[in-house]
C-alpha cells in the first residue's frame with residue numbers, strides 16, 4: 001500500500017483543512033490514518049466500522065484480545081458511547097482534565113463494535129487536546145479508534161519519524177505534526193459506581209486525580225509483575241512493551257555507584273545506557289533521559305531514548321536510571337519496568 005505523508009503545523013491547523021479533509025475522507029472510507037496527539041501518535045480508523053478497526057490490528061500485529069481506545073472531539077461522547085455509572089465523578093473529570101491525556105473506561109453502548117473492544121462489555125474513551133487530532137475527529141464525523149501507532153511491542157511513537165519507521169506501506173496516510181508534548185500514553189481510569197481505579201498512569205497524575213476525586217485505587221499491574229493466571233484490568237498491560245531489541249536493566253542505588261557502574265559498562269561496545277543529564281556521561285551509546293529535576297522532560301524523551309538503541313548496531317544490554325514514582329514518575333517507572341521486564345539491579 002502507498003502511504004501518503006502529510007506535514008501539518010499544530011499551531012496553524014485552520015490552514016490545513018484541505019489536508020485534514022482528505023484524512024477524514026480516508027477514515028470515513030474505512031482506511032487508516034496515523035495522527036499526532038498530545039500523548040503519542042495514534043493509528044486511527046472509524047470506530048463504528050468493524051472492518052476498519054480490524055485493519056488496525058493487522059497493521060500493528062496487535063493481539064486481538066487487546067481493545068482499542070476511541071477518540072472523540074466533543075466531551076459529550078463520554079456519555080454518548082457509554083453507560084454512565086458515576087456521573088458525579090465523570091463531570092468532575094470532564095471539567096478539570098478534558099480535553100487532555102486521560103482515558104475513561106465505562107460500560108459500552110451496543111453501537112460500538114466488538115472488534116474495537118475486543119469483546120469486552122466496556123469501552124475506553126478519550127478526548128485529546130492536540131488540535132490536529134481534534135480537527136481530524138471533527139471532520140471525520142465519527143469517533144476514531146486509535147492505539148499507539150507503533151508495531152506491537154515496540155516503544156510508542158512520539159515523532160513522525162517513529163511512525164514512518166513502523167507504519168510506512170501499512171497505512172493510507174501519516175500526518176506529521178511534530179513531537180508529542182507529553183510523550184507517554186494517556187492515563188487510563190476505570191469509572192464505576194463505587195469509585196475510580198487507575199489502570200495505566202500517564203500525564204494526568206494519580207495525585208491530581210485524588211485531589212479532585214478522593215481515593216484512587218491502583219491496579220496491581222501498574223507496578224508489579226502478575227502471577228500466572230492473574231489478569232490486569234487493561235489487557236494491554238500484560239504484554240512486554242515499550243522495549244528495544246536489547247535487554248533493558250534498571251539500576252537502583254546510590255548516585256555515585258550508578259554513574260560509576262554505567263561508565264564501566266560502556267567499555268563494552270554492546271552496552272548502552274539511559275542516564276540523567278547531571279550524570280555527565282558522554283558517550284554515543286548514552287541516551288540522556290533529561291534533567292534529574294524534570295520528570296516531564298524525561299516523559300517527553302523516554303520512548304525516543306528507547307528507540308534510539310534499535311538503530312545502533314549490536315546493542316545487547318541497556319542499563320537505565322529509574323526515577324521515583326511521584327507525579328508523572330509513576331508513569332515513567334511503569335513504562336521503564338515493563339521495558340525491563342521487571343529486571344532491577346540493586347547496586
Ligand code: TXA
Pocket residue numbers: 037039040041042043066067068069103105117120122123124126146147148149184185186187188199233234235236237
Ligand atoms: O495516549 C493514548 O492513550 C494513546 C493515543 C493514541 O491516544 N493510545 C494508546 O492506545 O495508548 P493503546 O492501544 O496503545 O493502549 C490502550 C490501552 C491498552 O492497554 C488496552 O488494553 C487498554 O487501553 N484498553 C482499551 N480498552 C479497554 C477496556 N475496555 N478495558 C480495559 N482496558 C482497555
Ligand code: MG
Pocket residue numbers: 147148156
Ligand atoms: Mg500502545
